[in-house]
Structure formats: structure tokens, C-alpha cells
Amino acid sequence: MRILIAYLSYSGNTEEVASYIGEFLNKEGVTVEWHRIGIDVLKDPAYYDLVFLGTFTWDRGSTPDEVKDFVLEVGYKPGNMVIFGTGDTQFGGDDLFCRAADKLARFYESSFPVLKVEQSPRGSQENKIEQWLEGVLDNAKSYA
Numbered sequence: 726m727r728i729l730i731a732y733l734s735y736s737g738n739t740e741e742v743a744s745y746i747g748e749f750l751n752k753e754g755v756t757v758e759w760h761r762i763g764i765d766v767l768k769d770p771a772y773y774d775l776v777f778l779g780t781f782t783w784d785r786g787s788t789p790d791e792v793k794d795f796v797l798e799v800g801y802k803p804g805n806m807v808i809f810g811t812g813d814t815q816f817g818g819d820d821l822f823c824r825a826a827d828k829l830a831r832f833y834e835s836s837f838p839v840l841k842v843e844q845s846p847r848g849s850q851e852n853k854i855e856q857w858l859e860g861v862l863d864n865a866k867s868y869a
């Protein structure tokens with residue numbers, strides 16, 4: 726299985742989730758490639774079985790500009806996008822929580838549930854990430 730993890734992170738939370746996903750997949754024997762949005766040269770999503778795309782949410786439910794640029798640069802809607810996000814319910818409650826991730830999933834018509842992590846994934850949310858990943862991999866295998 727070929728997997729790309731693309732993410733944007735300013736203060737490290739989304740990067741932590743991305744790393745957690747990468748470590749989990751490595752333990753499953755899957756080699757992962759990385760794309761730091763806004764830094765690395767874009768890789769073709771079509772080359773991968775799955776592209777994990779992670780973003781935080783900004784400015785009352787907004788998607789960061791770098792992620793919008795990434796979407797434009799990709800230029801089409803790959804069918805293999807798996808979306809995850811971090812956010813903080815203190816910025817507008819459940820309505821705005823991880824809204825950028827929700828918007829991306831809707832845009833890409835992702836067939837996978839969106840993972841939403843409140844701030845840092847450390848602690849009880851690690852369990853949530855693992856369960857989500859197991860579901861994603863089961864789902865992906867059923868498509869393979």
C-alpha cells in the first residue's frame with residue numbers, strides 16, 4: 726500500500742496527529758511518504774492508494790491559505806483523500822470545531838469519516854485516532 730500524509734501545522738498539534746498516524750501505519754508495515762504543505766514539492770496524489778490530508782481550523786471556521794493553495798495546486802478531486810484536523814472548541818463551539826477539515830472532506834467527497842482532534846492528540850485521544858485508523862484501513866482494503 727502506498728500512503729502519503731500531507732499536513733499543515735503552525736503550532737504543532739496537527740503535526741503530532743500526522744506523526745501518530747505515520748507511526749501507526751509503520752507498525753502495520755506500511756511505508757509512508759510525507760508532504761509538508763507550503764514547504765515540500767507537491768507529489769501526485771494519483772500515485773498513492775490513500776492520501777491523508779490534515780489541517781487545523783483558523784479564523785472562525787476558515788481553512789488556512791496554504792491548504793487552499795494545496796487544493797488549487799492538486800487541481801482535481803482525487804478519490805483517495807482521508808481528512809483529519811485539529812481544532813479547539815473554545816473558538817466557536819461545536820459549530821466551528823475543525824470546520825476546515827469538514828469542508829475539505831465535503832469538497833473531496835471523501836468516503837472516510839473525518840478525524841477531529843481537540844488540540845494535542847496526547848492522552849485519551851490517541852485511542853480515538855487508532856480506532857479511526859483501523860476503520861480507514863478496513864474500508865480501504867474493501868475497495869482494493
Ligand SMILES: Cc1cc2nc3c(=O)[nH]c(=O)nc-3n(C[C@H](O)[C@H](O)[C@H](O)COP(=O)(O)O)c2cc1C
Nearest residue numbers: 734735736737738739781782786811812813822823
Ligand atoms: C486565531 C485562532 C483562531 C482559531 N479558530 C478556530 C476555529 O474556528 N475552529 C477550531 O476548531 N479551532 C480554531 N482554532 C484552534 C486551532 O485550530 C488549534 O489550536 C489547532 O490545533 C492548531 O493547529 P496546529 O498546532 O497544527 O497549528 C483557532 C486558533 C487560533 C489561534
